[in-house]
Amino acid sequence: xxxVSQHPSWVICKSGTSVKIECRSLDFQxxxxxxxxxxxxxxxxxxxxxxxxxxxxxxQGVEKDKFLINHASLTLSTLTVTxxxxxxxxxxxxxxxxxxxxxxxLFFGEGSRxxxx
Amino acid sequence: xxxxxxxxxxxxxxxxxxxxxxxxxxxxASNYFPWYKQELGKRPQLIIDIRSNVxxxxxxxxxVTLNKTAKHFSLHITETQPEDSAVYFCAASxxxxxxxxFGKGTMLLVSP
Numbered sequence: 001x002x003x004v005s006q007h008p009s010w011v012i013c014k015s016g017t018s019v020k021i022e023c024r025s026l027d028f029q030x031x032x033x034x035x036x037x038x039x040x041x042x043x044x045x046x047x048x049x050x051x052x053x054x055x056x057x058x059x060q061g062v063e064k065d066k067f068l069i070n071h072a073s074l075t076l077s078t079l080t081v082t083x084x085x086x087x088x089x090x091x092x093x094x095x096x097x098x099x100x101x102x103x104x105x106l107f108f109g110e111g112s113r114x115x116x117x
Numbered sequence: 118x119x120x121x122x123x124x125x126x127x128x129x130x131x132x133x134x135x136x137x138x139x140x141x142x143x144x145x146a147s148n149y150f151p152w153y154k155q156e157l158g159k160r161p162q163l164i165i166d167i168r169s170n171v172x173x174x175x176x177x178x179x180x181v182t183l184n185k186t187a188k189h190f191s192l193h194i195t196e197t198q199p200e201d202s203a204v205y206f207c208a209a210s211x212x213x214x215x216x217x218x219f220g221k222g223t224m225l226l227v228s229p
Contacts, residue, residue: 043219044206046216093160106217108161110159110160
């Protein structure tokens with residue numbers, strides 16, 4: 001299957017700082033990427049849909065000014081957590097599909113565990 | 118929007134037993150139903166999927182059934198092994214570039 005790579009896998013930051021997480025599709029072009037957030041022992045909650053060359057579509061309740069998403073190319077989407085606070089600590093996972101997956105199969109990145117002190 | 122309910126939230130079985138996880142969905146337009154396995158701290162991995170024009174699909178010890186009329190689908194794992202222990206998520210979408218809506222997950226524990 002297709003490969004999606006996410007970086008960094010672990011990040012610890014101080015409260016008030018910003019953190020950028022990268023999501024790359026390594027062997028296919030991803031016109032659409034999705035960002036999920038997962039709290040311990042909970043499900044994957046969709047935060048936003050990232051479309052190459054256009055603004056991201058955010059799910060209800062997700063602050064677009066706090067979680068900045070940029071999808072500047074067909075292989076890279078970034079999520080920036082701005083002015084991070086301890087409650088932003090979570091596991092963030094990106095996923096992608098492409099035109100070669102008409103059934104909607106998603107390929108997930110490794111995930112990024114953010115800890116805000 | 119789509120709502121996916123998943124049961125049970127936890128499931129403990131003995132090695133060799135079968136395990137069944139059930140999901141229901143609300144949007145009759147959904148036509149793609151994947152199942153993901155997620156081990157602790159790792160990414161979800163697709164283990165099997167089914168589309169709405171098929172009632173059942175099997176891959177070795179794993180099978181998925183779909184009842185489109187009742188809007189529910191199930192994951193069946195036979196001859197469970199300890200390495201099957203993980204969290205399993207069902208999901209539903211309208212296919213293509215549509216978003217996946219996930220169930221809350223089932224933690225499966227297979228005891229030797």
